[in-house]
Amino acid sequence: MIGIRVEEQWGCLTTTPFFFALSVHLKLHECKGLRGMRRFPSIKDNCEFRQIYESGRTRADRNLVLYLCFRSGGDSRIGVSASKKIGNSVVRHRVTRVLREIFRLHRHAFTSPCDLIFVVRKDGAKQDYRTLEASFLKLCRAQGILEEARC
Structure with a gap:
């Protein structure tokens, strides 16, 4: 009516x-x-991706490449780049979902707000959750943005 x-x-x-x-x-x-409900803090604009690629710091392992750029304020954000070389859309979206979940679970431990871009390598697309989480944490520790666990 x-x-x-x-x-x-x-x-x-x-x-x-x-x-x-x-x-x-x-x-x-x-x-x-x-x-x-709040939106998930993600990087979506191509210009933001390019800016972080050009001015950010880089670390890599066999599964992932991390580009990092510190922010002056706000929350940390994540962007995931998974090219068609690593697999079809099902594979790419699975890896993206896993990385976003790992980020969600560990973002409280970041020492300062930053923008993170993860580029998935071909080996990274074949890995399970635990392996991707270990790569994520190793790269974040290497960049110095993850506080160490207090025992």
């Missing part, structure tokens, strides 16, 4: 058509608190 809503927006009265069913559906989701 279609209706007309009159509301004040920036000091002006506006009339907008809307669907009653859609309005009720959106109100239900607002009550459940789904609007409070």
Whole structure:
């Protein structure tokens, strides 16, 4: 069913058509608190990738290459680059999901906010979670951004 809503927006009265069913559906989701979810801190813009490639520090092992650039404020962010050379889209997305999960679990241990870009090598696409996590942590420790565990 279609209706007309009159509301004040920036000091002006506006009339907008809307669907009653859609309005009720959106109100239900607002009550459940789904609007409070935060976006995953990732690097998506090509210009940001290029800037970090050019000005960032680099470390590598047989599975991953890490490019690192420190930030002045905000949260740490991650970007993953997995080319078609390592496999089809299923393989590329699996590695991306695994790296993002490893980042999510360990980002509280970073000493300062930074942008991380991981380039997946061909051997890295064949590895399991534990091996990728070990590579991730080794590269972050080599860059000095991961605080050591306190025993």
